[in-house]
Amino acid sequence: MxxxxxxxxxxxxxxxxxxxxxxxxxxxxxxxxxxxxxxxxxxxxxxxxxxxxxxxxxxxxxxxxxxxxxxxxxxxxxxxxxxxxxxxxxxxxxxxxxxxxxxxxxxxxxxxxxxxxxxxxxxxxxxxxxxxxxxxxxxxxxxxxxxxxxxxxxxxxxxxxxPDTVQGAALGNLITGDGHANVGFLVFNDDYGTSLRDVAQGTIEEAGATVTYGAKGAGQEFDPAASSFSTDITALVATKPDAVAVIAFEQTKQIIPELVAAGIPSSAIYLVDGNTADYSADFEAGTLEGAQGTIPGAFxxxxxxxxxxxxxxxxxxxxxxxxxxxxxxxxxxxxxxxxxxxxxxxxxxxxxxxxxxxxxxxxxxxxxxxxxxxxxxxxxxxxxxxxxxxxDNDPSSAFIGVYKFGADNKNVWVKAVEGSVG
Known part of the structure; x- marks a missing residue:
């Protein structure tokens, strides 16, 4: 630990x-x-x-x-x-x-x-x-x-x-470090969601990768109160991403099974602190196996x-x-x-x-x-x-934990990266 x-x-x-x-x-x-x-x-x-x-x-x-x-x-x-x-x-x-x-x-x-x-x-x-x-x-x-x-x-x-300047950079580096070059975002239209997406997008693009869907300014954020996400997922999949970052809260329980059913491998799914949680009681075994998430803070x-x-x-x-x-x-x-x-x-x-x-x-x-x-x-x-x-009354430095999901759909701490707040 x-x-x-x-x-x-x-x-x-x-x-x-x-x-x-x-x-x-x-x-x-x-x-x-x-x-x-x-x-x-x-x-x-x-x-x-x-x-x-x-x-x-x-x-x-x-x-x-x-x-x-x-x-x-x-x-x-x-x-x-x-x-x-x-x-x-x-x-x-x-x-x-x-x-x-x-x-x-x-x-x-x-x-x-x-x-x-x-x-x-x-x-x-x-x-x-x-x-x-x-x-x-x-x-x-x-x-x-x-x-x-x-x-x-x-x-x-x-x-x-x-702030998201640390977690967003960690998320972007995690995705591109895994070799992904075309990244889609499913992000809700919320200050938390768009702020984190913006920083992650900047990091991804600086690494030479492309954001295919859900980019800043594209107007493709979904309504936090939405009850269906099939249209968003269909539009995202059409852009052929090789990784998908889901930045949401409770909506994640509905989004993940639809993403997997649409052909996105679970190992290509990335979550954040708002939805990196224990889904063992929510999904069929193996649904999230290999997916990763980031949570600010030392484990x-x-x-x-x-x-x-x-x-x-x-x-x-x-x-x-x-x-x-x-x-x-x-x-x-x-x-x-x-x-x-x-x-x-x-x-x-x-x-x-x-x-x-x-x-x-x-x-x-x-x-x-x-x-x-x-x-x-x-x-x-x-x-x-x-x-x-x-x-700015922010921590001058902090850890971001990286978690990986097993076949039981539970997230397990893997490592942490330390970043400075700009």
């Missing part, structure tokens, strides 16, 4: 140090006195989650929620944040087709005075609520958003998953999987569990460093605790707090293997 390795450092967010000092200011004394005074005045940290419990991405919810709950459990076991236990408020994000669910959940979280919101999983869902959340000076940290338009969207928005170690299962014993999929765990730990460390639990203080210290200012490496909340209390700068080295936040 792959474990986290060193990642590249990036420049700190402009003005972060000044904001941190302002957040910690008090009427008297030294920095230590200021931190003590702020801690005494702080309310307990409340972490809200906006993660999929229903809808087409509901399969991502359990590992993400478990990651948050595990982090809070370990934070509280280490003494909590500024002497008080952290609590969680869990809400449903659903998906982009049920936008009213996330809107209602965001309103609920804001009313409960959360300082941090972990989520959403879908970039489209985030774009629907980000202005409300960050506009209330609440830090929003997504463990799974990849749309490039979210880079630098707000000083209060961070993510522990890399969780056996030890970390067991810790997650200690929170949710039913877990079988761990996608974005590490990223959710790290998002929660980073927010808690930012509060400790700033000496207060409000969103403005946490925002001002997120980059610093991620290692953007350099500092001694630490991998647990307890160890990192001990260093902060000694006055040291820190670089939190978490479970996801990401680099420090860059000026």
């Amino acid at each position: 792959m474990r986290s390795t060193h990642a590249l450092r990036a420049a700190a967010l402009a003005g972060a140090a000044a904001l941190a000092l302002a957040a910690c200011a008090s009427s008297s004394g030294t920095a230590d006195d200021e931190t003590t005074d702020s801690a005494a005045e702080s309310s307990p940290l409340i972490v809200g989650t906006l993660l999929p419990q229903t809808g087409s991405l509901a399969f991502l919810g359990p590992p993400e929620i478990a990651g948050v709950d595990l982090a809070i459990e370990e934070i509280n076991a280490a003494g909590g944040v500024l002497g008080a236990d952290v609590t969680a408020e869990h809400t449903d994000s659903s998906d982009a087709d049920h936008a009213e669910v996330a809107t209602q959940s965001a309103t609920e979280l804001i009313s409960k005075d959360v300082s941090v919101v972990i989520g959403a999983a879908s970039s489209s869902v985030t774009l629907n609520v980000i202005d409300d959340i960050t506009g209330a000076n609440i830090v929003q940290i997504s463990p799974a958003n990849t749309a490039t338009k979210l880079s630098g969207y707000s000083p209060f928005y961070f993510r522990t998953a890399p 969780p170690s056996d030890e970390f999987q067991e810790r997650l299962k200690g929170v949710d014993p039913s877990l079988t999929d761990f996608a974005y569990g590490p990223e959710s765990y790290d998002a929660t730990i980073l927010a808690a460390l930012a509060a400790v460093k700033g000496g207060a639990t409000d969103g403005t203080t946490i925002q001002a210290n997120m980059a610093a605790v991620s290692g953007a200012d350099g500092g001694e490496e630490c991998s647990t909340f307890a160890d990192c707090v001990a260093l902060l209390e000694d006055g040291s700068d820190i670089t939190y080295k978490g479970q996801a293997g990401i680099g420090p936040f860059n000026a």
Whole structure:
């Protein structure tokens, strides 16, 4: 199993140090006195989650929620944040087709005075609520958003998953590295889908290959709410691709059997994080054998999987569990460093605790707090293997996992590639 390795450092967010000092200011004394005074005045940290419990991405919810709950459990076991236990408020994000669910959940979280919101999983869902959340000076940290338009969207928005500039390049290189020269895309008309397609297409074309269907500007994206894909598949097959990348969510369960029936070999099918999942209960044996998929993030170690299962014993999929765990730990460390639990203080210290200012490496909340209390700068080295936040609040580097499907239609981790965020 792959474990986290060193990642590249990036420049700190402009003005972060000044904001941190302002957040910690008090009427008297030294920095230590200021931190003590702020801690005494702080309310307990409340972490809200906006993660999929229903809808087409509901399969991502359990590992993400478990990651948050595990982090809070370990934070509280280490003494909590500024002497008080952290609590969680869990809400449903659903998906982009049920936008009213996330809107209602965001309103609920804001009313409960959360300082941090972990989520959403879908970039489209985030774009629907980000202005409300960050506009209330609440830090929003997504463990799974990849749309490039979210880079630098707000000083209060961070993510522990890399943007599509990393996954898209990895997908394109995987396809062309396997020798494919004519690639078709079946992609839904969604910010997540088109963003990922655009980057993958650029990588494919730079390698000298051709996109035969579903290219940027061709107008061949399908409606996310579509109930039939036969027309799209017929049009794609007519362009004679030797590989097909399917960028979709729940629609994949309907698309894959039709693609295979239309003569596309399963070994020529490529999936992404939104649909690389266990299909053993959905397809006939062998339907996806040899297909490959990409999922951002370091593959969780056996030890970390067991810790997650200690929170949710039913877990079988761990996608974005590490990223959710790290998002929660980073927010808690930012509060400790700033000496207060409000969103403005946490925002001002997120980059610093991620290692953007350099500092001694630490991998647990307890160890990192001990260093902060000694006055040291820190670089939190978490479970996801990401680099420090860059000026756009994106990870400066990250891993992309490559998975392969067996005859049982289950995806198995094969390898990981590390990329830098441009």
